[in-house]
Amino acid sequence: MSHSLPFAREAPLAFRGPALWWSGLLAASAWALAAFVTHHFPDQSEIVEWTQTGHIAVAQGAIAVTFLVLAVTAPLIPPLWRRIQGLGPWFVALGLFFATWQAVTAKFSLLPMPFFVPPQQLVEVYLDDWARLGESVLASLWLLARGYVLGSAVGFAVGIGLGWSPRFGYWAHPVMRLVGPLPATAWLPLAFFLFPSSASASTFLIALATGFPVAVLTWSGVASVNPDFYDVARTLGAKPRFLVLKVAIPAALPHVFVGLFMGLGASFAVLVVAEMLGVRSGLGWYLSWAQGWAAYGNMYAALLVMALMCSGLITLLFQARDRLLSWQKGVVKW
Amino acid sequence: MVNAATLDRSLLSAPLAPGAALDVRGVSHHYQLKGAPLPVLDNVSLTAAPGEFVALLGPSGCGKSTLLRLVAGLEPPTQGELSVDGAPITGPDPSRVVVFQDPTLYPWRTVWRNAALGLEARGLLRSQRSRVDAALELVGLNGFADAYPHQLSGGMAQRAALARALVNEPRLLILDEPLGKLDSLTRIAMQGELVRLWQREGFTTLLVTHDVEEALLLATRVVVFSPRPARITAEIPVDLAYPRHRDDARLVKLRREVLALLGVGDATV
Known part of the structure; x- marks a missing residue:
């Protein structure tokens, strides 16, 4: 699917973005939060032992770092900037979603367990x-x-x-x-x-x-x-x-x-x-x-x-x- | 691209296709409207000599366009006979091409492919592609061959429709208010182009219009119709040399006469 947001396309005059991609920075924090939740709290599982929890924490941490780098560099690269500048809020929301998903399932069992599964499963x-x-x-x-x-x-x-x-x-x-x-x-x-x-x-x-x-x-x-x-x-x-x-x-x-x-x-x-x-x-x-x-x-x-x-x-x-x-x-x- | 000077006659009309002779004899026509017959043409007789430019003038909705549909062979008349060069008209034929008030270009085809329609329909396109280029050149659209109709202005679209007709080397060109929806400047320009095309190609032309000035500027003869059901009320030869000027005193005088025939002679603003 192509993300062709009309506004992103109609701003060809802005050859360069702002000094810092603020929502990128926010996305980095959201994904860091997800990595933290995944890594810090122990899985509360009585039936099965999930083996991928650690990998997921690493992956989420890597995504957070990527956004951090992008927050500084993306505004300098016009083609990349045009593609991602409108997507910031989605990146933030996804990070928060993964943090919440992790918390309410594997970490604190707020949702009934066998029916709602954590990302690692x-x-x-x-x-x-x-x-x-x-x-x-x-x-x-x-x-x-x-x-x-x-x-x-x-x-x-x-x-x-x-x-x-x-x-x-x-x-x-x-x-x-x-x-x-x-x-x-x-x-x-x-x-x-x-x-x-x-x-x-x-x-x-x-x-x-x-x-x-x-x-x-x-x-x-x-x-x-x-x-x-x-x-x-x-x-x-x-x-x-x-x-x-x-x-x-x-x-x-x-x-x-x-x-x-x-x-x-x-x-x-x-x-x-x-x-x-x-x-x-x-x-x-x-x-x-x-x-x-x-x-x-x-x-x-x-x-x-x-x-x-x-x-x-x-x-x-x-x-x-x-x-x-x-x-x-x-x-x-x- | 082809040079305009070398192409005009050699490609479009070689061997020269002169105009056809049209004979309309005692034609009446009616439509069925909610079960009741609605008469639109009442005993119309009309001839056009080869190469003549005849304008059919009358109030809107009087039935002139119906007469054109009959001449084009799109419908048979309720009564009477129509013939071209002595042969009765039994159906549409590419030697009698209609240009409608709307350009009716196919929106899914480029200008070139629209102009090529007649040749394609008759299976001649492969061998005669150059005729399409020549026709587009003739109407000044050769730079827009690859444009789609929605990218054209009203005047350009009507030019494309004209090219689509001319590709077929018509011997009788049937124009159904082709300039009716154009803005006045485009209209004036295209009136001149129509006359030049007609003089150059030699086809017989039948033009339906409700614009008195346009009829007198373009035609060699103006046929005036009554309101529906259409009857011929007058035939006025316009014996003026081309190019004509709309402020020519003789034309202004003719115009007043025709307006009087149409019942608006004393109208002032």
């Missing part, structure tokens, strides 16, 4: 179980990709058909009105029963969840094309094929991308539910497996990975859109 999960987590990410991505690509392709085709051909609309519209709004997860019990494998059932469900918003928005995109665009092309000798491929589709693309975005969100939801209930792999499966073992650290670890994965995919989609729709003005930055 999360780190341990990543160190011990990275192979299984990695496999789960790959399994989730592969399932998601199959369902999403299939659903988007079919949804797009149906949307173009609905927007372009009255005869297609005559048959497809009522079916879509009835079936589309049904949450894809409602098909779950039936799908696992009807399909030969849980993988094909889940692919179908993800495709269904993706396809509906893509179809509706592609349709509305085609329907809202300025009719003069067709007149122009027709007077210049365009045939129907040209009107669809070179006029209707490009004109509808902004809508299509909204549909793809909504479909992606819906596909995440179905992916996780399908993996929790039927598929025996993937991050959803990992979550319910961790729940079975009351391995709360693993659950948080998987949740974080899942958040990064979903956010990363949406970022990718937005980047593809920015590339394809660079002619549009005023698009939202993700």
